[in-house]
Amino acid sequence: AQSVTQLDSHVSVSEGTPVLLRCNYSSSYSPSLFWYVQHPNKGLQLLLKYTSAATLVKGINGFEAEFKKSETSFHLTKPSAHMSDAAEYFCVVSDRTDSWGKLQFGAGTQVVVTP
Amino acid sequence: DTEVTQTPKHLVMGMTNKKSLKCEQHMGHRAMYWYKQKAKKPPELMFVYSYEKLSINESVPSRFSPECPNSSLLNLHLHALQPEDSALYLCASSQEETSFVYEQYFGPGTRLTVT
Numbered sequence: 172a173q174s175v176t177q178l179d180s181h182v183s184v185s186e187g188t189p190v191l192l193r194c195n196y197s198s199s200y201s202p203s204l205f206w207y208v209q210h211p212n213k214g215l216q217l218l219l220k221y222t223s224a225a226t227l228v229k230g231i232n233g234f235e236a237e238f239k240k241s242e243t244s245f246h247l248t249k250p251s252a253h254m255s256d257a258a259e260y261f262c263v264v265s266d267r268t269d270s271w272g273k274l275q276f277g278a279g280t281q282v283v284v285t286p
Numbered sequence: 287d288t289e290v291t292q293t294p295k296h297l298v299m300g301m302t303n304k305k306s307l308k309c310e311q312h313m314g315h316r317a318m319y320w321y322k323q324k325a326k327k328p329p330e331l332m333f334v335y336s337y338e339k340l341s342i343n344e345s346v347p348s349r350f351s352p353e354c355p356n357s358s359l360l361n362l363h364l365h366a367l368q369p370e371d372s373a374l375y376l377c378a379s380s381q382e383e384t385s386f387v388y389e390q391y392f393g394p395g396t397r398l399t400v401t
Binding site: 200202203205207212213214215216217220222261265266267271272273274276277278279 | 328342376378
């Protein structure tokens with residue numbers, strides 16, 4: 172079975188400082204991993220995805236994530252937070268547990284950016 | 287263009303009303319999804335359509351009735367809803383149904399309030 176745990180439900184950062192959102196996953200197969208962002212009252216936007224290619228994945232808006240199989244982690248980072256980064260972030264895993272690869276969402280991390 | 291559109295943005299309906307939510311994509315994707323998202327929670331899968339056929343029904347009550355008229359359109363017909371059905375309804379699409387290969391693109395959602 173697949174599962175994902177976002178280790179922080181709430182992260183507060185100052186504008187211009189680094190952002191780290193932590194995600195651990197569990198999967199019986201080689202997983203695909205995604206980070207999505209959701210701004211208030213909006214849909215989900217794909218930030219980046221990992222599908223067994225390079226372990227360091229670069230996404231949109233300066234975000235990147237590193238797949239570490241030994242640690243079963245897929246943490247999301249950004250060197251310098253911007254006010255527009257305030258949003259909910261979801262780590263998502265998908266694998267062959269069911270034939271079509273249902274997305275398994277983490278509980279989400281709320282990011283607050285202070286001036 | 288990676289856009290999924292949804293109408294209406296907001297909908298208020300009584301428990302005896304019949305209404306429909308609409309979703310459209312022009313990316314040539316062959317899989318389309320309906321999700322329900324309650325406040326401060328991740329999206330929950332409701333239905334999956336693959337090549338215009340219902341592929342997955344996550345035990346959704348019959349007061350929700352999906353329809354896929356063609357490969358670009360997805361509807362969700364609502365009838366006799368309950369107040370607990372109030373939520374953000376998200377549509378998504380992907381190139382194929384296998385989510386561990388193909389990422390899903392989400393629409394902005396319809397905010398539904400049942401009175």
